[in-house]
Amino acid sequence: METMVEIQKLRKQFGPLLAVNDISFQVKKGEVLGFLGPNGAGKSTTMKMITGFLAPTAGTVIVGGDDIVKKPLAVKRRLGYLPEGAPAYPDMTVWEFLGFIADIRGLTGTARNQRIDEVIQRVNLNAVLHQPIDTLSKGFKRRVGLAQAILHDPEVLILDEPTDGLDPNQKHEVRSLIRDMAQEKVIILSTHILEEVHAVCSRAIIIANGSVVADGTPSELEAQSETYNAVTLTLAEPQSAATDIRKGLAAIQGVAKLIPITENEQQLCYQLVPQNKQAIVTEVSQYVRTQNWSVAEMQVDHGQLDAVFRHLTAAA
Amino acid sequence: MCQPIGVIFRRELYSYFSTPIAYVFIVIFLFISGIFSFYLGNFFSRGQADLQPFFMFHPWLYLFLIPALSMRLWAEERKSGSIELLLTLPITVTTAVLGKFLAAWAFTAIALLLTFPMWITVNILGNPDNMVIFAGYLGSLLMAGAFLAIGSCLSAITKNQVIAFIITLVVCLAFILSGFPLVLDFFSSWAPAVIVNTISSFSFLTHFDGITKGVIDIRNLIYFASLIAFWLFATVALLEMKKAD
């Protein structure tokens, strides 16, 4: 598939602070790229450079074949952008505001009105259409920002924390909206909510201190988890057997570490961490069968994104 | 008008009237310009049918009113963050600056037009030279444009409207005072005539007085036009350089 967004060695210096440090990546049509990172990592700054609000200190941003610095208008026409905090003109009503954006975007006639109506339906703004934006709740303001960003059906959508401050229902709505649009577009969104990555992103980039520290599908990132492929085993065996069981489990081929979780009269629970994240579940279950232990529960860990996130961003 | 500049212009002008600011501004403008010309300017007792005393006070009126109008042009965009929205839309910075400036200017033109009862009054009371009055209005509008262009640029340097107001007022005051006899006398006591003339040639007063006397001198028009162009250009340059805070 075609590459729509191409970022190369993008850098931004604010006085002594290097906010974005040589970030490079490409995004293809159909991808939903999640920008992950702690606060102050440089997510917003990167997005501001992609959308032409900030001039990069170095590096290039190419959207749909055009350089943002050389052909800003061509790029901006392809982009829909929801800035952090969803700024708008507070004294305008939702209806007036969307009309203004449509006019600026060059939509005219029935196409204009149709498109406005469509977007209003899509993000559910009917209830507040004629209310000034500064009287809206945070959730509605965010939706107005989204409506504004998708109004001209852009090829590339840049969303800075689109679900920040929304309640769970609103979050769910925004995520389904993003998933619905994903096919025909490139969507880049930033978030510090990890569950969001699973919910909507086909790919995630973790940024810490202005640099990319990981880039891959959510499952690939999870595979970097320390406990990836670890087996958690609960046995209905008495405490008196604990010492032997521990010894036996620790000796299984491929097991690097045994972490006791609970040991009491009813059950014994252990986590077995493999060497080099290899799959050990077959070995473990075979061994348990040969010992005739009664198994209450057995689980394979698929890795935890938050563990990976913490590991990568705390180290940097 | 569906060109981006027209879209910005309409949005801005509309926003003046969707808040009380516009009405407060217009009422104050009409009220004070009335007071100034009738009381301070001896409008009636002069026994002359013209609007000279009315226009005479415009520089001073604008000195306080225009910065109050222009302070929000960019400072408010910065404060609310909408500048990020505006400048990532497919328009140039020049378009945004011009659209906003023209809307503010059109707004002052509306306020100025609403002083038409003055014009009717002098025409009822006597036989004024309406060409001179027209020149007065033109001069006043041009001067308002210059004040606004200065205000546009200075409101782009901050997100604080009060700071924008004060700096604009000070700079505009300098532009007025540089033609004031007192100031010029001070300079002429020691500086060569060239310098004194240069200082006075930068003054609003020198050029405004020229126009209100009824002589529409091309040099005065060029003065205001180039002043407006310069400050708007400076606004664009400043925003290009410093879009985020």
Ligand SMILES: Nc1ncnc2c1ncn2[C@@H]1O[C@H](COP(=O)(O)OP(=O)(O)O)[C@@H](O)[C@H]1O
């Ligand atoms: N206009 C600016 N001037 C100076 N420093 C800035 C500016 N904008 C952002 N920063 C700094 O750059 C770093 C990255 O900020 P940002 O991109 O907003 O992070 P994130 O969106 O990942 O939370 C932060 O340390 C922030 O303080």
Ligand SMILES: [Mg+2]
């Ligand atoms: Mg941010």
